Amino acid sequence: MATQAWNDEDVADRFSPTVRKRVLGLQLARLRRAAGLTSEKAADELGVGQGHLSQMEHAHRSVNKAQLLALLSIYKADESKRAELMLLHQTLKQPAWWQGMGVPAGSYVDLEAAASIVRWFDHGLVNGLLQTPEYAEEVIRLTDPTADAAAITQRVDVRMQRAELLDDGLRLWTVIDEGATRRLVGGREVMARQIEYIADRYEALPTLEVQVVPFGIGGHVAMEGSFAVLEYEDHPPLGYTEQWGQGNWLERGAEVDDALRRWQKLSGDALAQADSLKLLRKIAEDVRDGGDQVAEG
Missing domain, CATH: 1.10.260.40 (lambda repressor-like DNA-binding domains)
Structure with missing residues (x-):
């Protein structure tokens, strides 16, 4: 930036x-x-x-x-x-555009919009920049039972506008836990379309890199939750962790370095991108057709 x-x-x-x-x-x-x-x-x-x-x-x-x-x-x-x-x-x-849409100042959205590269590990959910409207709506409804219909619609709109960052040149490299792709959020058809959408976006965007951490590797270094490392043109990198919808910024050099090491370990353990794409297409088929290893949400 x-x-x-x-x-x-x-x-x-x-x-x-x-x-x-x-x-x-x-x-x-x-x-x-x-x-x-x-x-x-x-x-x-x-x-x-x-x-x-x-x-x-x-x-x-x-x-x-x-x-x-x-x-x-x-x-x-x-x-x-x-x-x-x-x-x-x-x-x-x-104010930025999203601050009139219920997003508080100092949130993750603030610094995501300014990043040049986002490296994100998705533990239980698909990354917000890659969510379909139907999936996003169900995630918000499930994780925030107090949100009314108007608030849910507004938050879905914010996610869809955030996704435009990928078309504007933001580089996203996401490593997704296989479990996040097999849990049925919103039912089989919604989830199948969601997985297909990730694969379609990967094939269409040169700035998007996607890897899947398969069940076969067993435990891994980030089983406790999702996290990200954000890099900037004119600002030192930042780390970010999230739990229960509450974000925690990591600004100290040692903390950011640790987050990046964890992400690199996950990326190394994950399937190569071509193999990840094949797995995503297969998971979409399994979800839609009622195949094995699909977790009911």
């Missing part, structure tokens, strides 16, 4: 204030290092504590306009960079 994107209103609308704040902090940290200043020295010149500046750079504290202007001067930023970051600062409160 390059910061010059903020010159395009249509592109800026894809990124939430959470993401913009992270990018601003990262850019300021890069300017500080380019200027040869330690965080202690820069904080002293700004008139704040070192911890305060560190929180700004890591997007844990907001940067007001006066502080931004002061930092740009301290770092001797050129006119082009000044204009770029001032424009970015002006957009910090501009």
Whole structure:
């Protein structure tokens, strides 16, 4: 995600204030290092504590306009960079499209939209970017019994719009546990269409990579649940785990490295992509025809 994107209103609308704040902090940290200043020295010149500046750079504290202007001067930023970051600062409160659709700020959707590569392990469910409307509706109904019809429809719409990221160039590499493909969510026909849809999207999109972790390998390193590693053009990678609909971001380098190692182990244990495609087509047939190893939901 390059910061010059903020010159395009249509592109800026894809990124939430959470993401913009992270990018601003990262850019300021890069300017500080380019200027040869330690965080202690820069904080002293700004008139704040070192911890305060560190929180700004890591997007844990907001940067007001006066502080931004002061930092740009301290770092001797050129006119082009000044204009770029001032424009970015002006957009910090501009909502992204999904924030008017019941998706809270700081959610997974915030940072997914800004990623260039998403590596995701799907444990019990098909990835949201690959769900059909019928499957998504049933998943939401089952996992959130309190959601009414209007809320379910809205959340399905969000997932369908998120899926457009794949057509816009987002690279998704998903490793799916075989159990997620054989559990009947919504009945046989809904599930068969869902599995066929994954296979069809894989064949149609060069930016989509799909592998299946087969039952035959037994236990594996991520039996406890789904997780992801998200990579960005202008931001350090992030890890993400989810349970009971609640997400947990992994930002420390060691945590992200551990998540990536786990994902790479799963990818290595999974079937090759060509074999995964064959298995998905076979599972779709099994589901539709009532074959073996299909779990009733």
